[in-house]
Amino acid sequence: MSPRTRKQFDAIRHTRRLQIMETALKLFALEGYGNCTISRLASQAAISKGLMYNYFDSKEALLESVIEQGLNDIMELIDPDHDGVLTSDELVGFIRKIFSSIRSRQEYWILFITVIMQPKVKTHLKDKPIIHYVEQFSSMMLEYFKKRGFEDPYLELVNFSAMIEGFGVLLMYAYPIFEFPEEMMLKFENRIIDMYT
Amino acid sequence: MSPRTRKQFDAIRHTRRLQIMETALKLFALEGYGNCTISRLASQAAISKGLMYNYFDSKEALLESVIEQGLNDIMELIDPDHDGVLTSDELVGFIRKIFSSIRSRQEYWILFITVIMQPKVKTHLKDKPIIHYVEQFSSMMLEYFKKRGFEDPYLELVNFSAMIEGFGVLLMYAYPIFEFPEEMMLKFENRIIDMYT
Amino acid sequence: MSPRTRKQFDAIRHTRRLQIMETALKLFALEGYGNCTISRLASQAAISKGLMYNYFDSKEALLESVIEQGLNDIMELIDPDHDGVLTSDELVGFIRKIFSSIRSRQEYWILFITVIMQPKVKTHLKDKPIIHYVEQFSSMMLEYFKKRGFEDPYLELVNFSAMIEGFGVLLMYAYPIFEFPEEMMLKFENRIIDMYT
Amino acid sequence: MSPRTRKQFDAIRHTRRLQIMETALKLFALEGYGNCTISRLASQAAISKGLMYNYFDSKEALLESVIEQGLNDIMELIDPDHDGVLTSDELVGFIRKIFSSIRSRQEYWILFITVIMQPKVKTHLKDKPIIHYVEQFSSMMLEYFKKRGFEDPYLELVNFSAMIEGFGVLLMYAYPIFEFPEEMMLKFENRIIDMYT
DNA sequence: CATGAATGAGAATTCATTCAT
DNA sequence: AATGAATGAATTCTCATTCAT
Numbered sequence: 096m097s098p099r100t101r102k103q104f105d106a107i108r109h110t111r112r113l114q115i116m117e118t119a120l121k122l123f124a125l126e127g128y129g130n131c132t133i134s135r136l137a138s139q140a141a142i143s144k145g146l147m148y149n150y151f152d153s154k155e156a157l158l159e160s161v162i163e164q165g166l167n168d169i170m171e172l173i174d175p176d177h178d179g180v181l182t183s184d185e186l187v188g189f190i191r192k193i194f195s196s197i198r199s200r201q202e203y204w205i206l207f208i209t210v211i212m213q214p215k216v217k218t219h220l221k222d223k224p225i226i227h228y229v230e231q232f233s234s235m236m237l238e239y240f241k242k243r244g245f246e247d248p249y250l251e252l253v254n255f256s257a258m259i260e261g262f263g264v265l266l267m268y269a270y271p272i273f274e275f276p277e278e279m280m281l282k283f284e285n286r287i288i289d290m291y292t
Numbered sequence: 293m294s295p296r297t298r299k300q301f302d303a304i305r306h307t308r309r310l311q312i313m314e315t316a317l318k319l320f321a322l323e324g325y326g327n328c329t330i331s332r333l334a335s336q337a338a339i340s341k342g343l344m345y346n347y348f349d350s351k352e353a354l355l356e357s358v359i360e361q362g363l364n365d366i367m368e369l370i371d372p373d374h375d376g377v378l379t380s381d382e383l384v385g386f387i388r389k390i391f392s393s394i395r396s397r398q399e400y401w402i403l404f405i406t407v408i409m410q411p412k413v414k415t416h417l418k419d420k421p422i423i424h425y426v427e428q429f430s431s432m433m434l435e436y437f438k439k440r441g442f443e444d445p446y447l448e449l450v451n452f453s454a455m456i457e458g459f460g461v462l463l464m465y466a467y468p469i470f471e472f473p474e475e476m477m478l479k480f481e482n483r484i485i486d487m488y489t
Numbered sequence: 490m491s492p493r494t495r496k497q498f499d500a501i502r503h504t505r506r507l508q509i510m511e512t513a514l515k516l517f518a519l520e521g522y523g524n525c526t527i528s529r530l531a532s533q534a535a536i537s538k539g540l541m542y543n544y545f546d547s548k549e550a551l552l553e554s555v556i557e558q559g560l561n562d563i564m565e566l567i568d569p570d571h572d573g574v575l576t577s578d579e580l581v582g583f584i585r586k587i588f589s590s591i592r593s594r595q596e597y598w599i600l601f602i603t604v605i606m607q608p609k610v611k612t613h614l615k616d617k618p619i620i621h622y623v624e625q626f627s628s629m630m631l632e633y634f635k636k637r638g639f640e641d642p643y644l645e646l647v648n649f650s651a652m653i654e655g656f657g658v659l660l661m662y663a664y665p666i667f668e669f670p671e672e673m674m675l676k677f678e679n680r681i682i683d684m685y686t
Numbered sequence: 687m688s689p690r691t692r693k694q695f696d697a698i699r700h701t702r703r704l705q706i707m708e709t710a711l712k713l714f715a716l717e718g719y720g721n722c723t724i725s726r727l728a729s730q731a732a733i734s735k736g737l738m739y740n741y742f743d744s745k746e747a748l749l750e751s752v753i754e755q756g757l758n759d760i761m762e763l764i765d766p767d768h769d770g771v772l773t774s775d776e777l778v779g780f781i782r783k784i785f786s787s788i789r790s791r792q793e794y795w796i797l798f799i800t801v802i803m804q805p806k807v808k809t810h811l812k813d814k815p816i817i818h819y820v821e822q823f824s825s826m827m828l829e830y831f832k833k834r835g836f837e838d839p840y841l842e843l844v845n846f847s848a849m850i851e852g853f854g855v856l857l858m859y860a861y862p863i864f865e866f867p868e869e870m871m872l873k874f875e876n877r878i879i880d881m882y883t
Numbered sequence: 884c885a886t887g888a889a890t891g892a893g894a895a896t897t898c899a900t901t902c903a904t
Numbered sequence: 905a906a907t908g909a910a911t912g913a914a915t916t917c918t919c920a921t922t923c924a925t
Contacts, residue, residue, distance in 0.1 A: 098907035099904055107909070127411040129326020132894060143911045148896065212409050214324040217465075250479045253462060253472075254455070257480075261458020265450065268414075275450075282447045283454075304884085330920060340886045342923085351920065501905085521805040523720020527899060537907045539902085548899065606803050608718035611859075644873045647856065647866075651874075652845070655852020659844065662808075669844075676841050677848075689886040690925055698888070724916060734890045739917065 112150050115140050120161050124206035128158055128215055162216060165207040166225045172196055173232050181239040183292045193259065194284040197266070198277060205270045208263050243291075251291070258287055309347050312337050317358050321403035325355060325412055359413065362404040363422045369393055370429050378436040380489045387488075390456065391481040394463070395474065402467045405460050440488075448488070455484055506544050509534050514555050518600035522552060522609055556610065559601040560619045566590055567626050575633040577686045584685075587653065588678040591660070592671060599664045602657050637685075645685070652681055703741050706731050711752050715797035719749055719806055753807060756798040757816045763787055764823050772830040774883045784850065785875040788857070789868065796861045799854050834882075842882070849878055 099107075118140035122131045133154055137144045151157040172193055181189075197204055210216055220226065233252060240248035262283060266275060315337040319328045330351055334341045348354040369390055378386075394401055407413055417423065430449060437445035459480060466472060512534040516525045527548055531538045545551040566587055575583075591598055604610055614620065627646060634642035656677060663669060690698075709731035713722045724745055728735045742748040763784055772780075788795055801807055811817065824843060831839035853874060857866060 097904070098905090099909090100907095103904085104908065111909085125411060127324070127326055129324055130412050133896085134894075144895085145897080145912065146910055149909070154895070209409075209411060212406075214322055214406060214410075215327050247479060250476060250483065253459070253476060253480055254483060257458030257462055258451070258454050259458070260461045261454030261456070262450070264457045264461055265454055279447060279450060282444060283450055286447065286451060301884085308884095329918080341921085342887070343885055345921070346884070498905090505905095519805055521718070521720055523718055524806050526897085538900085539908065540906055542900070543905070603803075603805060606800075607805075608716060608800060609721050641873060644870060644877065647853070647870060647874055648849070648877060651849050651852030651856055653852070654855045655848030655850070656844070658851045658855055659848055673841060673844060676838060677844055680841065680845060688925070689884090690888090691886095694925085695887065702888085723914080725914095735916090736891065736918080737889055740888070745916070 108150070111142070111146075115142070115147060115150055115157070116161050116164060119157050120165075120203070120206050120210065123158065123161065123213075124209035128210070128213055158210075158216065159219065162211065162219060162223075165211070166220075166223055168196075168207075170225060170228050173228050179235060179238075181235045183243075186239060187288055187292055190284060190288055194280060197263075198280055201266070201274075202270075204263070205267050208267050212267075240291075255287070255291065305347070308339070308343075312339070312344060312347055312354070313358050313361060316354050317362075317400075317403050317407065320355065320358065320410075321406035325407070325410055355413070356416070359408065359416060359420075362408065363417075363420060365393075365404075367422060367425050370425055376428075376432060376435075378432045380440075383436065384485055384489055387481060387485055391477060394460075395477060398463065398471075399467070401460070402464050405464050437488075452484070452488065502544070505536070505540075509536070509541060509544055509551070510555050510558060513551050514559075514597075514600050514604065517552065517555065517607075518603040522604070522607055552610070553613070556605065556613060556617075559605070560617060562590075562601075564619060564622050567622055573625075573629060573632075575629045577637075580633060581682055581686055584678060584682055588674060591657075592674055595660065595668075596664070598657070599661050602661050634685075649681070649685065699741070702733070702737075706733070706738060706741055706748070707752050707755060710748050711756075711794070711797050711801065714749065714752065714804075715800035719801070719804055749801075749807065750810065753802065753810060753814075756802070757811075757814055759787075759798075761816060761819050764819050770826060770829075772826045774834075777830065778879055778883055781875060781879055785871060788854075789871060792857070792865075793861075795854070796858050799858050803858075831882075846878070846882065 115136075119131075119136060122136050122139060126135075133144055133147060137147055140147075147157070151160060172189075174189065174192075211220065236252050236255065237248045240251040245251045269275060312333075316328075316333060319333050319336060323332075330341055330344060334344050337344075344354070348357065370386075408417065433449050433452065434445045437448040442448045463472060509530075513525075513530060516530055516533060520529075527538055527541060531541050534541075541551070545554065567583075605614065630646050630649065631642045634645040639645045660669060706727075710722075710727060713727050713730060716722075717726075724735055724738060728738055731738075738748070742751060763780075765780065765783075802811065827843050827846065828839045831842040836842045860866060
C-alpha cells in the first residue's frame with residue numbers, strides 16, 4: 096500500500112542493471128555490437144525496450160558500462176597498488192591469479208575479450224585509465240626481466256604478452272565450439288611460470 | 293577514339309574490384325562491418341553507391357569477397373600441397389614465410405585479422421575450407437611435436453598457436469598507435485624457431 | 490495525532506491541484522505543450538509522475554484545466570452580465586480592468602497567451618464558451634462605435650483589437666528578456682481610452 | 687542512359703527542398719512543430735520518410751531552414767540598406783510594402799507567424815541576425831518619431847508595433863475560419879499611415 | 884559503365900500511462 | 905495519497921538497395 100522505500104527502489108535498480116549488462120555482454124560478444132539490436136537485447140533480458148533506456152541513456156552508454164565493468168575486473172587482476180618493483184613471487188601470484196580467473200569465469204572473459212576486440216570498442220579504450228595501468232605494468236615487467244638477467248627484456252615482454260593474449264584468442268576462437276581441458280590450462284600456466292621465474 | 297576493347301573493359305573491372313575491396317577491408321577493420329555504411333565506403337573508394345552494386349551484389353557479398361581473398365592468402369602461407377608430414381626445415385620455412393609476410397604486408401594482415409575477429413564474420417568462417425586447412429595443419433604439427441619428442445604435443449600446439457596469434461593481437465592493438473621495430477620481430481621469429489626445431 | 494479530516498484532505502487536494510496547474514502553465518508556455526514531458530513537469534512540481542495522474546486524467550486533461558482556468562479569468566475581465574449595450578464609462582472600466590490585470594499578473598498572462606497561441610491549443614478553443622463571449626463582446630463594441638459616430642465601426646473594432654492583442658504580443662516577445670516600464674503601460678492604456686471615448 | 691549531369695541533380699535538389707519546406711511550414715503551423723510527425727510530413731509532401739533526411743539532417747534542421755527562409759523574407763521587407771534616417775516617404779513605402787506583402791502572400795505569412803510564435807521556435811530566434819535588424823529598425827523609428835515632434839516617441843513605437851503585430855495576430859486567429867476583406871485591410875493600412883506621417 | 888535521388892524496412896529512442904507496493 | 909519501475913505504441917532516424925537517366 097505504502098510506496099516502496101528508497102532502499103527498495105535502489106535494490107531493484109541495482110539488480111536490473113546487472114541483469115541488463117550481463118545480457119548485453121553476451122549479445123555484444125555473440126552478435127557484435129553493431130549487429131545486436133536493442134529489441135533483441137531487451138527480449139533476451141526479458142524486459143521492455145523502454146526499460147533499457149530507464150537504466151542506460153543509449154545503446155552506446157550501455158556498451159560503455161559493460162566495458163567499464165570489465166576493465167575494472169582486469170585492473171583488479173593487474174593489481175594496482177604496487178611499489179613499482181615486481182618480485183618473482185609476485186609474478187607467480189599474478190600469473191596464477193589471471194589463469195585462475197580465466198578458469199573460473201571462462202565464459203565471462205571470452206565474451207569480454209570478444210567485445211573489446213571490436214573496432215568500435217577499441218576506439219573507446221583510448222581514454223580509459225586501463226591504458227595507464229597496462230603501461231605501468233609493462234614497465235614493471237621490463238624492470239623485472241632486466242633484473243633477472245634476461246638478455247632482451249623487451250623481447251621477453253612481447254613474448255610474455257603474446258603468450259597470454261594468444262591464449263585468450265585461442266579460447267575465444269574455440270568458444271563456443273569446444274572447451275579447453277582444465278588440465279591443459281594448468282600446464283600452460285606452469286609453462287609460463289617456469290619460463291619467467 | 294576507338295571504343296574500348298573487351299580486354300580493356302575487363303582490366304578496368306578488375307582494377308575497380310580490387311580498389312573497392314581494399315577500401316572495404318580498411319573500413320571494415322577500422323569501423324567494424326556493422327558500423328561501416330555503403331555510402332561512406334563508396335565515397336572513400338571514390339565511386340558512386342550505385343557502382344558498388346555493379347561490382348558486388350550486396351554489402352555482405354563484398355564482405356565475403358574480402359574474407360575469401362584473405363583466407364586464400366592465409367592458405368597460401370600454410371601451404372596446402374603436403375604429404376602430411378612436416379620436416380624440421382619445412383617448419384622453419386613455414387614460420388619464416390609467415391613472419392616475412394607479416395613484415396612486408398603488415399597493414400594488410402592487421403586489417404584482415406581485425407575483420408575476421410568480428411563476431412559477425414566469425415560465423416561466416418564455419419563453412420569455409422580454411423577450417424579444414426587449419427585442422428590438417430594442426431594434426432601435422434601434433435605429429436611433428438610427437439616425433440621430435442616433445443613431452444606434451446598438445447600443449448606445444450597450444451603454446452605455438454598462442455605465440456603466433458598473440459603476436460598478431462599485439463600488432464593489432466598497437467596499430468595504428470606505434471609500429472613494432474623490425475629487429476624485434478626478427479628476434480621473436482627466431483625465438484619461435486629455436487623453441488621448436 | 491488524529492487522522493486528517495475530510496476537509497483537510499480536500500484542502501490538500503486543492504492546493505496540490507493548483508500547484509500542478511501553475512507548473513504546467515509555466516512549462517507549457519516555456520517549452521511548448523508538445524515538448525514538455527510529464528516527467529519534467531512532475532519533477533518541477535516536486536511530485537511523482539504517478540501522483541499527477543491522481544489529480545489529472547491525462548496530460549491533455551491537464552492542459553484543458555489550465556486553459557479553462559485562464560479562459561474563466563478572461564471572461565471575468567470581459568464581464569458577461571450585460572444588457573448588451575456598452576456605455577462610455579463601461580468601456581473605460583473594461584479597458585482599465587484589462588490593463589490593471591495585465592500589470593498585476595503580467596507573468597501569468599504572458600504565459601497564458603503563449604499557451605493558447607499554440608496550434609494544438611487553438612484547436613481546443615473552438616468548442617469553448619469563450620468564443621461566444623468574444624462574439625457577444627465584439628457586437629457590443631460594434632454597436633458602441635456605431636452609436637458614437639465612428640465612420641467605420643468594423644475598422645475600429647479591428648484597430649481596437651489589434652492594439653490590445655498587439656500589446657499582448659509585445660509583452661510576450663519581450664518576456665523574459667526585459668520588462669515594460671509601468672509608466673509606459675499606463676500611457677498606452679490612456680491612449681486607447683482617449684481614442685475611443 | 688548516361689547519368690544525369692551535375693546541373694540536373696542540382697535542379698532536382700532545389701525543387702525538392704522547396705517542396706519539403708513548403709509542406710513543413712504548413713504543417714508546423716497547422717499542427718505545431720511538436721505535434722507534426724515526419725511521417726505525416728513526408729506523406730503530405732508525397733515523398734518517403736527517408737528522403738526528408740536526404741535533404742535535411744533532422745526535423746529540427748528542417749525547422750531551422752523554414753525559419754531562416756521566413757526571416758530572410760522579413761528582412762527583405764524591413765529593407766536593411768538604409769542610411770539610418772527614415773523619411774516620411776520611406777515610412778509610407780515601408781508600411782505599404784508590409785501590407786502589400788501580407789495581402790499577396792496572406793497564407794504564407796500567417797503560417798510563418800504561427801510557426802515563430804511557438805515557444806520552441808522563439809528560442810531559436812535569439813541568435814539570429816533578425817534581432818539586429820529589428821533593433822536597428824526600432825531606433826530608426828524612434829528617431830523618426832522624435833524628429834516629427836511626437837510627444838513620447840517610445841510610446842509611439844509601442845503603439846506602432848502593437849498595431850502591426852496585433853493585426854498579424856488577428857489574421858492568424860481568424861485563419862482558417864474566415865478571411866479579412868481586402869478593403870478593410872487597405873483602410874487599416876491607411877489609418878496607420880495617417881497616424882504617423 | 885556511372886550517378887545519386889528515392890525508397891522502405893527496421894533500428895534507436897521517447898514518453899504518456901499503468902500499476903505493484 | 906504517493907512512488908517510480910515498467911510498458912509499448914509512436915516517433916525520429918539510418919542505411920542497404922533500387923532505378924531512372
